[in-house]
Amino acid sequence: MMTNEAIQEGYPSDHFAVFSSHNSKIKYTFDKIREVKSHRVGDLFSAYRDILWDDGRHKYNVSSFIGEIDEILLGERFSAFDQSTLDNLIGTLRQRGNSNATINRKMAALSKLLRKAYKMGDIHSLPEFRRQKERAGRIRFLERDEEARLFAAIRSRSEDAYRLSVFLVDSGCRLGEALGLIWNDIQENRVSFWITKSGRSRTIPMTERVKEVIKLPPTEGRRPKGPFTKLTQAQYRAIWNDAKAEVGLGADDQVVPHxxxxxxxxxxxxxxxxxxxxxxxxxxxxxxxxxxxxHLATNDLDGCVTVLETPRGCGAANGVESSAFSSPLTTPSASKPARKSKSEAVKAPGKGSKAN
Incomplete structure (x- = not known):
């Protein structure tokens, strides 16, 4: 056991408390204790934005989200972000007319920022982030005639923007993925996307018209780094908006490059x-x-109409009703022989066998 004198003198070290017994000796360290200061959401974003988010449109949107959240919180400083603060924040966003989908995007940015701050020791507790239920909205897509009119208007403004539009609709890639392509990403009639939103690369084959539009027209000067690197997102969106207004789609807010x-x-x-x-x-x-x-795969459901329109019992054979969705596991095969009874299954004596 340690004596009072030893404890007062700091023995054996100023950084350790020692407990001794016959079977154990436990040391407690106190030199890792650190003071937690208070921060604003905006301060945390300034500290970690370049670490957590790449430059681009998404980072710009996140900056807007965090700015709005800091404004709602009135720039309040905190060392712990509690559940009631989060609930009040979500309630305020909903009162401002934010949909659940929009709230989820803003909370995803806040959650990512707070988790980083917690890991770095800037705050000492986190709330539970629960995803708000989103409604499945209507998905707008272009009909063939809409595509033809829109692309013609784009082409009249910029050949590069037209080539990019064709590539986007036939590859289904995101705008940033297309603009980030370099020539090495295009090999043997296939294109590989390395810089993706999910962080996972993928490779897809190219259609014939994609093969045509990735070829640059003969021009003088140095070849660009990739097939679409002459354009920026802002330039392409400006051309897109002018073209869609010309063809009568200007009022449709769903007609965006995506x-x-x-x-x-x-x-x-x-x-x-x-x-x-x-x-x-x-x-x-x-x-x-x-x-x-x-829901667009309606051909898979055409057989249901046949079943519903056929009166029960009609078309049945041997007590088994036919179906457009008959399974080989449930429908007897016509080529499979019927099962023999025990007496029929006895093997008849063949040639060369001995009679009993």
Whole structure:
């Protein structure tokens, strides 16, 4: 046992408290204790934004989200972000007319920021972030005639923007993925996307018209780094907005460049491509994201009409009703022989066998 004198003198070390017994000796360290200061949400974002988010449109949106959250919190400083603060924040966003989908995007940005601050020791507790239930909205995609009119208007303004539009609708990739392509990403009639939203690369084959539009027209000067690197997102969106206004689509707020990705997905599903392959083509991280297009696969349901319109008992053979969805596990095969009874299954004596 340690004596009072030893404890007062700090023995054996100023950083350790020692407990001794016959069987154990436990040391407690106190040199890792650190003071937790208070911070504003805006301060945390300034500290970690370049670490957590890449430059681009998404980072710009996150900056707007965090700015609004800091404004709602009145710039309040905190060392612990409690559940009531989060609930009040969500309630205020809903009162401002934010949909659940919008609230989820803003909370995703806040959650990512707070988790980083917690890991770095800036705050010492986190609330529970629960995803708000979202409604499945209507997905807008371009009809063939809309595409033709829109693309013609885009082409009259910029050949590069036209080439990019064709590539987007036939590849289904995101705008940022296309603009980030370099020539090494295009090999043997296939294109690979390395810089993706999910962080997972993917490779898809190219259509014939995609093969044509990735070829740059003969121009003088140095070849650009990639097929679409002459354009920026801002330039392309400006051309897009002018073109859609010209063809009478200016009032439709769903006709944005991302509609070309929806259009590609819808054409794949309507053409009979199964959902799993569509998921791989688009690079969706989860199948639930691709299932938004599943309702377009109406051909899979045509057999249901046959079943519903056929009166019960009609078309039945041998007591088994026929069905458009008959399974080989439930429907007897016509070529399979009937099962023999025990007496028939006894093998008859063949040639060379001995009679009893």
């Amino acid at each position: 509609i070309l990705r929806h259009t590609c997905a819808s054409r794949l599903v309507q053409g009979g491509i199964d959902i799993r392959r569509v998921q791989m083509w688009l690079g969706h991280q989860t199948l639930s994201m691709t299932m938004r297009y599943a």
